[in-house]
């Protein structure tokens with residue numbers, strides 16, 4: 447068995463359902479990434495700008511880099527898709543946010559794999575671990591490692607396993623056997639573009655993050671532009687729609703890992719319940735969970751928008767409580783939601 451085969455076998459033993467290897471080198475997509483940022487499509491995600499040059503050239507970070515080992519970990523469960531859950535009194539949390547924080551899980555597994563690399567080849571082997579350090583670059587290397595193709599919805603899609611998986615990478619100085627890039631199988635389909643409620647997919651393969659619900663509910667720290675609030679619907683953390691409608695996810699593989707199963711109260715949660723959380727509840731329920739990235743004020747901002755979009759008067763008492771918050775961000779969105787519900791019911 448070759449070294450590459452042994453590494454792949456070990457990755458699978460560690461629980462990665464997908465594994466591939468890409469060579470380090472210039473690829474045309476990296477220029478697309480640069481232009482995407484220059485055109486402003488990244489919105490406030492300034493951390494992407496700060497490290498753009500390094501992302502464009504891995505050798506600036508790891509001069510000896512020769513290969514990128516890309517690993518995928520499935521998080522899909524048997525729970526229904528968001529498009530099948532139409533109750534507007536309940537919020538939607540993106541599937542990846544239901545369980546334990548994937549950064550912790552993938553990072554641990556990747557470091558275990560680095561240990562294996564070193565034990566097989568010697569301590570001089572480099573193994574730089576990355577988990578979700580940028581939305582585009584991971585996907586570029588995933589494509590070249592044969593994990594899947596870059597879909598029109600900008601997700602990496604695997605022909606057999608769909609797109610519900612996390613990506614992690616190891617950059618190494620080892621020369622390995624490289625996989626072939628996965629061919630694009632989107633064909634004439636454009637269901638994701640048609641289904642996006644905020645028209646964030648400007649054209650095939652081109653996402654304007656500033657219009658994307660995932661960006662608006664997670665990455666954006668301040669007020670959500672009023673023009674974008676209606677399109678957010680009942681989403682309170684992320685959005686799954688462009689993956690829900692993708693035909694390659696019809697038979698997507700599901701995980702049995704307990705740490706990715708939905709925690710109580712996070713699958714399609716009752717908006718009144720979440721809107722009534724205190725800061726202590728937020729810390730307790732979301733310990734080691736990715737949703738805490740929004741911070742308490744961000745999540746409450748999103749809950750207020752979802753309540754307003756429902757048009758349901760039953761939310762008025764909790765919204766009036768939220769409007770008394772010391773946090774201006776929560777107050778402003780709660781007042782907006784109260785007005786919206788009152789106008790809807792006039």
Ligand code: SF4
Pocket residue numbers: 599641642643644645646647653657658659660685686687688689
């Ligand atoms: S995540 Fe939602 S808002 Fe963003 S592109 Fe996909 S469907 Fe549109």
Ligand code: SF4
Pocket residue numbers: 597598599600603631632633635636637638639688691692693694
């Ligand atoms: S919905 Fe269709 S166009 Fe969009 S990513 Fe899936 S296969 Fe490609």
